[in-house]
Amino acid sequence: MRACGHDMHTASLMAAAMFLHAAKTTWKRTLVCVFQPDEETAGGAQAMVDDGLYYNQKRGIPILDVLHAQHDIALKAGAVASAKVPSSQRLTPSKSPSLAKWPYIVIASHIIVRLKTLIAKEVRPEEFAVIGCASIHGGSAPNIIPDCVDIKISIRTYRPEVHERVLTSVKRVVHVECFS
Structure with a gap:
């Protein structure tokens, strides 16, 4: 309710x-x-x-x-x-968004922006890695804060160790944005 x-x-x-x-x-x-x-x-x-x-x-x-x-x-x-x-x-x-917890769409947008800068900061150019976000969905109305948001991302790398490092970084970004 x-x-x-x-x-x-x-x-x-x-x-x-x-x-x-x-x-x-x-x-x-x-x-x-x-x-x-x-x-x-x-x-x-x-x-x-x-x-x-x-x-x-x-x-x-x-x-x-x-x-x-x-x-x-x-x-x-x-x-x-x-x-x-x-x-x-x-x-x-709008059911007073200022009184609610951070709306999940705002958190999701912060995650996406941070993920787009992750490669530049944590992967050397010769290692090659790409993080893509081509799908985000949350809510069903313009004035109801949704209970969840679904972000679909892809991580592409050539080497398994780079992939693992990027995946760890993605999890860190998601955790920091969701729990800080």
């Missing part, structure tokens, strides 16, 4: 719906609860509006008198904040 997005929103809306249903004798309106798809990119709400959710009587949803939308942000545990925002304002959740 990221404590953002669908996890938090679903739990919050379900709790609000249960509370309002339990107090239904104290108010006289129709309650409609809608879970927004694709909230990470703020595209889901617009897609719902474009699809006629709030204007299409064929769906059995009444014209809304009040619409409440929410998004969670990083606050001290137990704190609640609210604000009125214009409906046109786009909220872009």
